[in-house]
Every structure is written in structure tokens, then in C-alpha cells.
Amino acid sequence: MRWPETTTLLLRADDGVLHVTLNRPDARNALNALMIDELDAVFDAIAASREVRAVVLRGAGGHFCAGADLKEVIAGGLKAPAPGEADPIEAWSRRFGAMLRKAGQLPAVLIAVCEGAVLGGGLGFSCVSDIAFAQVDAKFGLPETTRGLPPAQIAPFVVERIGLTQARRLCLTGAQFRGREALALGLVHECFDDETELQTRLDASLEQILHCAPQANAVTKDIILKVARMDMDAVLDDAARQFARCVRGPEAPEGIAAFMQKRAPKWARGT
Structure with a gap:
């Protein structure tokens, strides 16, 4: 697989796992327009690939990501656009939200390694990862409102992750907290x-992920993500159709045969 050329990201493929490292350490890996565009392109490539079964997202230099590069946002122009003109700040914000949603909908399993600044x-x-690890001293928070801004493209994903009650507290106080509280809130899974x-x-x-059938994992993730966005009967109807397709696909016969023969299936690492 040929990956997009990147300058703000480091990419390393290893046996079905793509390691994506945010690489602006001098800015604590703050998101600028170029990084957003490069992440968007890499996520498109992952979605089109049959090779990538897991993505490990991490930051260089001891920090995960300190949020948006506000210097670049301000450089976009504080003056309101003229009637009929596109608003560059609005476009910047919406592009980030679209990229974040794309990350959460990847067919591969997305693992976030949270350390240092996680702001x-x-x-x-x-919030959009499938599995998240937090260093115990990592600093989490939504400081936007302390800077006169709303966490506009982030708040909806926070609500999905930890529920409305806790999301309201975090978003409306700008409170910062460490890895163990992130674990208690359900933001991350392990410290x-x-x-x-x-x-x-x-x-x-x-190892657990790579023992799962990749297409079955992708279908399962798709079903799970639809639960909050579709009528439950529609979710179950769609899940039944996908189940039937999987039964008749290449993975289920191999997986069932391997189970009956007490061996690992062909897609498992090391077979």
C-alpha cells in the first residue's frame, strides 16, 4: 500500500497495523490546516485499504495533541466575510469536525495513545477511538471556553462518549484532569x-484485534456506530442483512472451520 506523502505525520506500517504519529512536537502537536488535510488523506487511504486492521494514533515528543493551532485560526481573519463570501474560520472548523468523524468511522480499529497534553x-x-490508553499524568481538558470559544466540533463526540451530564460539566467549566479521572469518566479504557x-x-x-476477522470487525463497528443514529428496528434490519452477507462471505466459513478443527483461522497473526 502506498501511503500519502506527509510532513506533519509520521507513518509506519507493521503487520496489519498502521502507526500514525502527529509530528509537530514544538507545538505540542497542535492541529493546523495541513495536519488536518494530511490526516484526512491518510484516513481515506486506510478506509480503502484491505491491509490495515488497526491504527495506533500517537503524538511525538511526549504530547498527544494540544488542540487547534489558534495562531492559524486567527490568521484566517477575524473580520466577518462579506455577504455571499465563504467564511474561512467556519470552513476550518467544519473541516476538522469532518476529519474527526472520519477517524471514528474507520473500518480498522482505532487506538489512541494519550499522554502529555490531551486538550x-x-x-x-x-472520544472517537475504539480503544484509548492514557498515561496516568496526561492532562485532559476542553479549555476552549476559557479562551472565549466553544468546543464546537468536539462537544458532540464528547456527549457520545461519556453522556450528556458529564459532557456538560467538562465543556462548561474548562476543567483539566489527569489520566485516572479520564479512565473513571469512560474517556479511556486503560491507564x-x-x-x-x-x-x-x-x-x-x-494481538486480540489481529485474531479477529477484519471484515467482521469492520461490519461490527458499523453496526455499533449506527445504534445512536438510527431507529433501533432499522439498525437491526441492517445488521441482519450484514450478518447474512458475512455468513456467505469468505471469513465465516474459515472462522467456523478453524473453530471446529481447533486451529487458528488464516487471518490470525502468526498463521
């Missing part, structure tokens, strides 16, 4: 103290 958009990435513990937990999760 604004960085917290948004944790780690150091790199050694992270690698142990990450390797265990990747």
Missing part, C-alpha cells in the same frame, strides 16, 4: 505508568 481536539480523538507498561497493554490489544 481540545486531542480529547476529541480519544499506564510508563512506556514499558504501555507497550505491554498495546501489544495485548493488538
Whole structure:
């Protein structure tokens, strides 16, 4: 698979796993327009690939992501556009939201490694991930309102992740908190103290993912994500259709045969 050329991201493919590292360490990996565009292109490539079964999203230099690059937002122009003109700030914001939603809808399993600054958009990435790990001293928060801004493209994903009651508290106070509280809130799934513990937990999760059939995982994720967005009967009707397609597809016969023969299926790592 040929991946897009990037300057704000580091990409490393390894046995069905794509490691994507946000690489603006001098800015604590704050999101500028170029990084948003490059993430968008990489996510498109992942969605089109049959090779990638898991994506590990991490930040360079000890920080995950400090949110939006506000210097660039302001540089977009504070003067309101003339009637009929496109608003560059509105377009910037909406493009970020579209990219964040695309990350959450990837057919591959998305793993977020949260350490250092996990603020604004960085917290948004944790909300759209399938699995999130947090370093115990990582600093989470939605500081937008303390800067006179709403977390406009992030708040909806926070509500989906942890529910309305806690989302209201976090979004309306600008409170910052550490990794263990993020775990208690349900923002992340596991905490780690150091790199050694992270690698142990990450390797265990990747091993589990790579023993699952990739198309079955993609279909399962699609069903799960529809629950909050569609009438339940429509979700179940669609799930039944996808189940039938999977039964007649290539993975189910192999998976059932492997189970009956007490062996690993062909898609499992190491077979």
C-alpha cells in the first residue's frame, strides 16, 4: 500500500497495523490546516485499504495533541466575510469536525495513545477511538471556553462518549484532569505508568484485534456506530442483512472451520 506523502505525520506500517504519529512536537502537536488535510488523506487511504486492521494514533515528543493551532485560526481573519463570501474560520472548523468523524468511522480499529497534553481536539480523538490508553499524568481538558470559544466540533463526540451530564460539566467549566479521572469518566479504557507498561497493554490489544476477522470487525463497528443514529428496528434490519452477507462471505466459513478443527483461522497473526 502506498501511503500519502506527509510532513506533519509520521507513518509506519507493521503487520496489519498502521502507526500514525502527529509530528509537530514544538507545538505540542497542535492541529493546523495541513495536519488536518494530511490526516484526512491518510484516513481515506486506510478506509480503502484491505491491509490495515488497526491504527495506533500517537503524538511525538511526549504530547498527544494540544488542540487547534489558534495562531492559524486567527490568521484566517477575524473580520466577518462579506455577504455571499465563504467564511474561512467556519470552513476550518467544519473541516476538522469532518476529519474527526472520519477517524471514528474507520473500518480498522482505532487506538489512541494519550499522554502529555490531551486538550481540545486531542480529547476529541480519544472520544472517537475504539480503544484509548492514557498515561496516568496526561492532562485532559476542553479549555476552549476559557479562551472565549466553544468546543464546537468536539462537544458532540464528547456527549457520545461519556453522556450528556458529564459532557456538560467538562465543556462548561474548562476543567483539566489527569489520566485516572479520564479512565473513571469512560474517556479511556486503560491507564499506564510508563512506556514499558504501555507497550505491554498495546501489544495485548493488538494481538486480540489481529485474531479477529477484519471484515467482521469492520461490519461490527458499523453496526455499533449506527445504534445512536438510527431507529433501533432499522439498525437491526441492517445488521441482519450484514450478518447474512458475512455468513456467505469468505471469513465465516474459515472462522467456523478453524473453530471446529481447533486451529487458528488464516487471518490470525502468526498463521
